[in-house]
């Protein structure tokens with residue numbers, strides 16, 4: 001059987017660090033990966049490495065997402081799967097953005113990283129990397145990728161990337177997907193949940209990169225005490241076209257007249273407002289309480305159970321396509337690649 005070929009794309013982050021002779025943490029040379037980890041040879045996979053400029057993921061930008069999407073597109077026909085090594089801090093944002101940018105994706109794009117640098121004995125990076133490679137190269141009996149979507153592998157769990165959030169700065173299981181079951185659980189064996197894994201409409205359609213992202217988007221998190229002045233000022237930031245409004249519980253917000261009027265005014269100026277819950281799990285259901293119903297009545301869009309990471313990157317991508325008004329609202333409320341449950 002032909003060996004799978006996997007492209008590892010290194011973008012930076014903790015996983016790429018090792019100690020030099022002086023004990024200082026320095027970037028690791030992934031080109032020598034097979035010497036460093038002879039275990040990868042046992043995977044029976046051909047591995048190539050593409051190094052982007054290594055950055056701490058706190059410095060990631062939408063332009064960088066475009067660059068990464070094009071690296072995948074340029075190498076798409078040559079490889080069976082992709083493993084993206086990324087800093088954990090913004091991994092869910094990048095991976096969510098990529099899920100919306102890579103249209104007709106029919107091959108695995110598996111994000112991973114680590115909480116402890118690769119060069120430290122107790123690193124979680126080694127297992128994350130090796131299992132991510134194994135998942136990216138796994139095929140069914142017809143030779144088709146088992147996970148043909150953008151996913152995130154971390155500490156024994158494979159998640160749909162656009163369902164994840166980094167929930168712990170400390171735990172090795174740093175990511176969660178509260179609203180969707182894992183695509184796979186890893187123990188002695190890798191147990192895939194084929195019902196949850198997204199299958200492409202066609203395996204032959206050419207990959208298309210939608211790299212026009214509009215960054216005229218802000219996230220506003222509600223809290224008791226948010227003043228009228230601050231809220232109105234945020235909604236009046238010059239050029240803003242989209243707002244992810246992090247509300248309470250099932251999508252609830254104050255019913256004070258000044259609050260509703262500020263939102264109504266923003267919507268009248270053409271700003272798209274998406275209601276996302278600031279709870280870690282569960283869904284927005286604006287009809288349940290009066291405090292949510294008011295938002296629905298004035299035209300706030302329901303974000304259902306999307307993460308903030310998915311909502312903000314999806315909004316950037318749809319605004320980037322030039323969509324607005326009812327068409328944009330309808331697309332925000334429908335899943336593009338499994339990011340929400342209606």
Ligand code: ASP
Nearest residue numbers: 013014056057087088089
């Ligand atoms: N600050 C690092 C980053 O996100 C943390 C990590 O890689 O885990 O790039």
